[in-house]
Amino acid sequence: MSKFLLPVISNPPGDPAERGDAARNRQKLLEIAAQIIAEGGVEALTMDRLAEQAGTGKGTIFRRFGSRSGLLETLLNHTEKAFQREWMFGPPPLGPGAEPRERLLAYGRAVIDRVAITGELQEAAREDAEHRFGVPAVQLHRMHLAMLLRAAGAESTGVDIQLLCYALLASLEPGLLRFQRRNNGIDAERQYEFWQYLVDRILNREAELS
Incomplete structure (x- = not known):
């Protein structure tokens, strides 16, 4: 698989590139593709399936995405843009309107899920360090x-916010989370509990692991 350049959205929802039936059909195909991957992994996603x-016809899918690689890249970019919209413009607690701590917890939960x-x-898509941490979308995260850590007052503890953000992102790396689930039997709920523990310790709150 080629290395994908994760996107950064430039406009709020309501200004899609596609409209009408074409946009709805594209959305339907991507949702079905995501469900196939969720149930059987990337290898389970074929144009035939x-x-x-x-x-629909396989030719329709090829005309829309070009190839299986094109489909995978479109799917990844689609889900990344949707996630960015959720925490930029969506409802709280993930989106604006909630307290910084609640937004930090909601962000971790959403990434884990x-x-x-x-x-x-x-x-x-992030098979080397440059693509894991250097692409614009990751820098946006x-x-x-x-922003949330500063709003929550984390700087008052004297911590280096820039390094702290990298450390927190590293704890949410997809490869690490998937390894923990496959090899250590650590489920999503336990991963979220640890994220809450990290956030609360950083913000000097009382927190205990279950």
Whole structure:
């Protein structure tokens, strides 16, 4: 699989590139593709299977995405843009309007939950350090965490916010989360509990692991 350049959204919802039936059909195909991956992994997603489950011709899918690699890249970019919209413009607690701590907790929960659907794609797209931490979308996540940490008063503890953001992002790396689940039997709920523990310790709150 080629290395995907994760996107950064430039406009709020309501200004899609596609409209009408074309946009709805594209959305339907991507949702079905994501479900196939969630149930059987990336290898389970074939053009034949997608066409069968979507009730459309394989030629239609090839015309829309070009190839299986094009489909995978489109799916990853689609889910990344949707996630960015959720924490930029969506409802609280993930979106604006909640207290910084609640938004930090909601962000971690959302990242952890996404791994079940897009973790394998994300892991493949970030196979080297430059793509794991250097692409604009990842830097946008870092800036988001930095904003929330500063709003929550984390700087008052004297911590280096920039390094702290990288450490927090590393704890949410799709490859690490998937490894923990496959090899250590650590489920998503336990991963979220640890994220809450990290956030509360950083903000000098009382926190205990269950």
